[in-house]
Amino acid sequence: YSLSAILAVGYRVRSHRGTQFRQWATARLSEYLVKGFAMDDERLKNPPGKGQKDYFDEQLERIRDIRSSERRFYQKVLDIYATSVDYTPNTDLSQRFFATVQNKMHWAAHGQTAAEVIHARVDAARPFMGLKTTRPGGIIRKEDVSIAKNYLDPEELGALNRIVNAYIEFAELRALQRKVMTMRDWITKLDEFLKLSEHELLDHAGRVSAEQAKMKAELEYDRYRKLEDAQPRPVDADFDTVVKQLQKPAPKPQKKKKP
Known part of the structure; x- marks a missing residue:
């Protein structure tokens, strides 16, 4: 499953495991909001296995x-x-x-x-x-x-x-x-x-x-x-387009031909 799907299910499922997930996610979010960062120390200390992306250098650069x-x-x-x-x-x-x-x-x-x-x-x-x-x-x-x-x-x-x-x-x-x-x-x-x-x-x-x-x-x-x-801002250009359309005369209704 994709990460988005896992997060969506984790916040909705009503079970003991779902409660644990929400507590964990809330703790991470609280840490981020209070400190400005949240880190998985153990994962950063241990390089990932073959075929897995390593974000350590990116973090160091930041x-x-x-x-x-x-x-x-x-x-x-x-x-x-x-x-x-x-x-x-x-x-x-x-x-x-x-x-x-x-x-x-x-x-x-x-x-x-x-x-x-x-x-x-x-x-x-x-x-x-x-x-x-x-x-x-x-x-x-x-x-x-x-x-x-x-x-x-x-x-x-x-x-x-x-x-x-x-x-x-x-x-x-x-x-x-x-x-x-x-x-x-x-x-x-x-x-x-x-x-x-x-x-x-x-x-x-x-x-x-x-x-x-x-x-x-x-x-x-x-x-x-x-x-x-x-x-000109995009909103100005959109406004001008609408005004021009409103200024166009409405097409005259065609008279129906008598049979």
Whole structure:
């Protein structure tokens, strides 16, 4: 039987086994709604048999992508930064530290800083403004166009995800060793980590500032919205078709010929 049929029967059958199924399904659904994920740990720990599809690598790739998302990465970098002996809870310093780490990783992955990739690739005339990653349904919000990761192609994104995840693991191991580290030490360790993996190091501030990139991205977004609003929507086209049909004169009834 198909999975859809099994689920449908499981929710309808009135038996002890059906009750067990509904309890199990409700527990999985509750876990998903509360935590945002549900996993079969034992199945993931043990590779499937021959001829069965293995989804383990797909799950790892999705986790890497989540960990390297800008908000998650920013929080993780700040957690690492907070272990520095010269740490001060200053927002401006925190943002500069994050920008330095982020730019070094972007440069290692594709040869541009975060600001450079936004400035070079954002274009209102291109499909989805040049973004390779959008919200479901191709929806683009203003805040999306200032995130460099959204412009990367699959190969560049895969490289960045792996660099970010590997560095986070490395930094967490360093933090567990309880060794005294300064902010400068963390940057030095990042350079050493990138050298070890034979990536190119960023040794300058980049040709485009974050402010320039954000300004251009938001201007292009405004242009994009105007272009999109000028396009006829499917519902408008359907409405015009109905109106035209209503405007057509009704055919005159034909007179019946007398016998």
